[in-house]
Amino acid sequence: MKTINLLGATGSIGLQTLDIIRNHPASFRLSSFSAGRQEKAAEAIIREFKPKLVSVVEKETAERLQLSYPDVKVLYGKDGLEAVAVDGAADTLVNAVIGSVGLEPTLKAIEAGKNIAIANKETLVTAGHIVTEAAQKAGVELLPVDSEHSAIFQSLQGEKAKNISRLILTASGGSFRDRKREELQDVTVEETLNHPNWSMGAKITVDSATMMNKGLEVIEAHWLFNLPYEQIDVLLHRESIIHSMVEFHDRSVMAQLGSPDMRVPIQYALTWPDRLPLQGTKQLDLAEIGQLHFQKMDFGRYRMLHLAYEAGKTGGTMPAVMNAANEEAVAAFLDRKLSFLQIEEAVERAMENHTSIAAPDLGAILEADLQARATVRSLLR
């Protein structure tokens, strides 16, 4: 029996994690969870899973829930998130919150000796060196949930890190993969949110369309697998059937395949090194699919990917700045305050405005994150 604390329970990854817990009552139990602003969804989770601790964003929501559910401790805000992350009964934290808000609770959970199933890629992008070092020191596992990183992790089982030649992250190309750059000027939020292969939260779906998602994933892979950027490639693959690959020095390539279903990597992070059956997922039928397509990545078309490699190679506080600027710009796009291509302009501007600090501590990272957000907000004005 694995006991789980879950950050971001009301989101896309959070709800799929709950589905896995629901379907394996003998293997998993939910101890505590956090939600954001979806009060009704949080209530439904309280009623079904009967956790002992819950956190939400707003104080008023917490007070209302506390009155309705006196047997549950209900907290709110940053302190609440951290309390859920470290809640004593659990051995594993699933971090499925969105954005760099996930960083500090993750560090607290590591200090408390929890294994981390990490969906929240922004945490690793923002402070990969701090998170990986803390995990190593505490002797806890950082288990990838992101589909590409899970694919690499699965492909590496039984292999030696010294034999890796390169990682090949696959990218679907996102909502506008069949459009030229000139055709992106007036694209709408609704069009952007129409991902061809995956049903995900709004922010990551926009990131897939700008290719920032793959940029974040390149940096995430750098930290999870401890490889230089020169050994991390991206390949366009329309179908999202090959979830990523590892090439070894003998030119042998290991890949993990499957129908696009995030419950597979979420469950693997929770069962590793074992596996459990997964109810309701589509069996891969390659005969039905017929063909898989691959295409070289065009860094001119997808400028965000270029910026992410630059940020990763610069290191220090630059990835945190890129990530925070992107979070602000995507929120502004979803709020109809920036156009699609202005997301990229805002990120580039924030990076230009910033001089990276090498080997930053947590304080320097949080400060750089705030500054980048302020830069993007000033562009909006």
Ligand SMILES: NC(=O)C1=CN([C@@H]2O[C@H](COP(=O)(O)OP(=O)(O)OC[C@H]3O[C@@H](n4cnc5c(N)ncnc54)[C@H](OP(=O)(O)O)[C@@H]3O)[C@@H](O)[C@H]2O)C=CC1
């Ligand atoms: N969705 C997917 O298939 C994949 C997602 N990921 C990564 O997983 C993470 C989660 O993505 P996804 O599930 O799509 O995101 P969603 O937007 O669907 O869910 C985000 C969750 O975080 C909560 N939340 C949002 N803002 C805050 C805040 N300020 N404080 C506390 N909680 C907050 C939301 O609460 P509420 O909704 O109640 O407001 C919700 O529970 C991201 O880092 C993403 O990149 C990685 C691979 C695939």
Ligand SMILES: CC(=O)[C@@H](O)[C@H](O)COP(=O)(O)O
């Ligand atoms: C499901 C998942 O892991 C997402 O991060 C996915 O990778 C998005 O697809 P693309 O970024 O390849 O469009």
Ligand SMILES: [Mn+2]
């Ligand atoms: Mn991914």
